[in-house]
Amino acid sequence: xxxxxxxxxxxxxxxxxxxxxxxxxxxxxxxxxxxxxxxxxxxxxxxxxxxxxxxxxxxxxxxxxxxxxxxxxxxxxxxxxxxxxxxxxxxxxxxxxxxxxxxxx
Numbered sequence: 001x002x003x004x005x006x007x008x009x010x011x012x013x014x015x016x017x018x019x020x021x022x023x024x025x026x027x028x029x030x031x032x033x034x035x036x037x038x039x040x041x042x043x044x045x046x047x048x049x050x051x052x053x054x055x056x057x058x059x060x061x062x063x064x065x066x067x068x069x070x071x072x073x074x075x076x077x078x079x080x081x082x083x084x085x086x087x088x089x090x091x092x093x094x095x096x097x098x099x100x101x102x103x104x105x
Contacts, residue, residue, distance in 0.1 A: 067105030071096035 029035055055068045075092035083091070099105055 065105050067096045067099040070099055070104075 030039075051072070055072050056062055056064065058065070071092040074095035075088050078088040078091040096105070
């Protein structure tokens with residue numbers, strides 16, 4: 001077995017253990033307002049961080065890419081207009097691709 005497969009299996013075992021740990025939390029802990037608020041806000045913070053890294057990062061450096069920023073703007077506009085998720089993705093990708101096609105970014 002190669003090192004890659006060992007890493008894949010170890011990651012899968014870790015994910016399963018994490019899921020199992022979440023299922024073993026007593027209901028009284030999950031019912032507290034503090035835990036509920038935490039569970040509501042953590043996904044938003046993680047998604048915002050991931051978005052910032054993907055839009056503004058290039059490797060280990062900060063990179064301001066106009067095409068990526070315009071794509072993010074198009075996605076925000078589509079979300080503001082309550083467009084379906086697929087339309088949001090297509091608007092962002094289409095905007096970035098169109099700007100790259102004309103030499104921006």
